[in-house]
Structure formats: structure tokens, C-alpha cells
Amino acid sequence: MTDDTAAASAKRAVTFWIFAFVGAMFGTALLLRTTAIVPAPWGMAVLIAPMLLLIPLVRAAEAMQRQTGCDSAAAVRYNRRILFASFLYVAGLAAALILFKGQDVSKPVAALLSLLPTLPVFGIIWAMGRYIVEESDEYLRARTVSAALVATGLLLAVATFWGFLTTFEVVPNVPMWAAVPVWCFGLGIGQLVNKVRGA
Amino acid sequence: MKNRLKVLRAERDWSQQDLAERLEVSRQSVNAIETGKYDPSLPLAFRIADLFAMRIEEIFQRD
Structure with missing residues (x-):
């Protein structure tokens, strides 16, 4: 297999596992919401099962990073x-809701x-910080820092706009814990920006 | 910044991966430097110069 076909095959594997993971998470959430199979506070604990798909997804992503030459320890x-940390988060949230x-x-x-x-x-926040400290490849580090700046800017902009929308009673209040998911979404946008800019 | 990395690499018959391993960076870093998408830091530029036994300005030139 040539490098290009191996990289394309690795990318297909990642796409497959992303769809499998997102589909399983939404499918399970929908099932929990529309049926009474599992009592409400226990629903979050059930989500640990589809989360197991994150393991092959991460393995596929690492294989893709190796094929595309941007792997690092x-x-x-x-x-x-x-x-x-993600598994601990879901387990911790489930335990807290149940109790x-x-x-x-x-x-x-x-x-x-x-x-x-x-x-x-x-x-999760500590792991992000450690990655920037531990990444010895300056180009990969610069790309991550650039994406993190996009994420931070996006979070500040969204939080400010949402805050004023709340002040003027246009939208409801959103719990502050939404900051981390919004920042992570921004990180994805930042990586997309890197790709578009060819960086 | 322009650079002669691709030519110097080709003269030695090294792939991007070969050069990446010698510099202890990712292949994507070598690609980004070669194509001018990323300008290396001074320490990395010195490592590149040392590897090719040349001066930095013989490898990297102003646009």
C-alpha cells in the first residue's frame, strides 16, 4: 500500500468511527428520552456504553496521524x-445525578x-495545557496554540453576545459549564482555520 | 521566507520522512517548512543548518 492510499484508508477509518460514535451516542440518548427503559437519573450511566467507541476512534485517529506524518509522543x-478524563466525567456526572x-x-x-x-x-483542561508544554515539535505546537487562540476568541465572543441576549431577555440563561464544550468546539473551528489557511 | 530545503534534501536522496527523523520533528513540519507555510524558530534553523553543514543564510533567504 502506498503512503497516499494508506493515509486515505486511515482517514476513512476515522470517519467511520466518528459516525459510529456520534450515532451510538445520539441513538442511546434518544432511546433513553423516548422510552422508560432506564429511570432518568441512571440514563447518564448508560451513556458510558456507547462512549466505549471512543477507544477505536482514538486508535484510528492515531493511525491517521502516523500516516499523515503528524504523530508525536x-x-x-x-x-x-x-x-x-472523558470516561471519568461521564461516570462522575452519572454518580452526581443519581445521588x-x-x-x-x-x-x-x-x-x-x-x-x-x-x-x-x-x-481535560490540564491535559490540553500539558500537551502544549510537552509537544517538542514546534510546528505542531504552533498549530495547536493558533487553534486554541481561535477557540478562546470564539468563547469570549459567544459568551459576551449570549450574556447580552440574556440581559435583554431574548434567550434563556445557559449554565456556565457550557464554556468548556464551546471552547472545544472552537478548537475544532481553529483546526479547520489552520487547514483552510494551509498552515 | 524562501528556503532550499527541498533541493538540499533531493541532493542527498532523502525523503521528507528521512529528514524529519534526522531533525527529530514530524514529517508534516518538514513539509510545512519546505513549502514556506511555516518559518522555523532559530534553534530549529540552526539544527537544519548543522545537519547540512551549511550556514543558515545559505539555506534560508528573505522573500
């Missing part, structure tokens, strides 16, 4: 850390419960 460590909805909890206990999904997200 720091990126592999980053992938492993993000994967581990919170199951009984009347006091404010200090509720504050402790909120740490269950929060700490893994701190882990």
Missing part, C-alpha cells in the same frame, strides 16, 4: 489523558457532588 499522551436526585441533599453535600463531574473537566 505528546499527542498520544494527550489522547490517552483526554480519553481517561442528587435520589435524596434530599444539603448544600455542602450538593457542592461536593458538583465536584464529581468538575474534577474530570479540570483533568
Whole structure:
């Protein structure tokens, strides 16, 4: 197999696993929402099953990075850390929801419960920071930093606009934890910008 | 910035991967530098110059 066909095949594998993962997550969420198979607070725990598809997705992404010549030891460590933190996040959120909805909890206990999904997200933020510190390839690091700046700009812009829309009662309040998913979405946009600019 | 990296590499019959391994960077970095999409830092430019046993300005020129 030539390098080009191997790279194309690796890209197809990544696309397949992305569709499989997103489809399984949405399918499971839809099933939980429309049926009463699993009681509400336990629904989040069930989502751990389709999340297992992240493992072959990350493996396929790493194979693609090897084929396209942008693999690095720091990126592999980053992938492993993000994967581990993501599973902890869903498990922590599920545990917090089950404990919170199951009984009347006091404010200090509720504050402790909120740490269950929060700490893994701190882990995700730490993993992003470590990647930039550990990446020894300056070009790959510069691309990530550039994408991170796009993400930060997007988050600030969206938060400001949404905030004023809320002030003038156009849209409802959004929980502050939405900041990390919005930033991650911005990171994806930033990587797309890198691609379009040919950087 | 212009550079002669592609020519120097071809003279030695090295692939981008060969050069990337010698410089301890990714193949995509070599590609980005060769095509002028990315200007290397001074330390990396010195590593490139050392590898080809040349001065930096013999490899990299102003546009």
C-alpha cells in the first residue's frame, strides 16, 4: 500500500468511527428520552456504553496521524489523558445525578457532588495545557496554540453576545459549564482555520 | 521566507520522512517548512543548518 492510499484508508477509518460514535451516542440518548427503559437519573450511566467507541476512534485517529506524518509522543499522551478524563466525567456526572436526585441533599453535600463531574473537566483542561508544554515539535505546537487562540476568541465572543441576549431577555440563561464544550468546539473551528489557511 | 530545503534534501536522496527523523520533528513540519507555510524558530534553523553543514543564510533567504 502506498503512503497516499494508506493515509486515505486511515482517514476513512476515522470517519467511520466518528459516525459510529456520534450515532451510538445520539441513538442511546434518544432511546433513553423516548422510552422508560432506564429511570432518568441512571440514563447518564448508560451513556458510558456507547462512549466505549471512543477507544477505536482514538486508535484510528492515531493511525491517521502516523500516516499523515503528524504523530508525536505528546499527542498520544494527550489522547490517552483526554480519553481517561472523558470516561471519568461521564461516570462522575452519572454518580452526581443519581445521588442528587435520589435524596434530599444539603448544600455542602450538593457542592461536593458538583465536584464529581468538575474534577474530570479540570483533568481535560490540564491535559490540553500539558500537551502544549510537552509537544517538542514546534510546528505542531504552533498549530495547536493558533487553534486554541481561535477557540478562546470564539468563547469570549459567544459568551459576551449570549450574556447580552440574556440581559435583554431574548434567550434563556445557559449554565456556565457550557464554556468548556464551546471552547472545544472552537478548537475544532481553529483546526479547520489552520487547514483552510494551509498552515 | 524562501528556503532550499527541498533541493538540499533531493541532493542527498532523502525523503521528507528521512529528514524529519534526522531533525527529530514530524514529517508534516518538514513539509510545512519546505513549502514556506511555516518559518522555523532559530534553534530549529540552526539544527537544519548543522545537519547540512551549511550556514543558515545559505539555506534560508528573505522573500
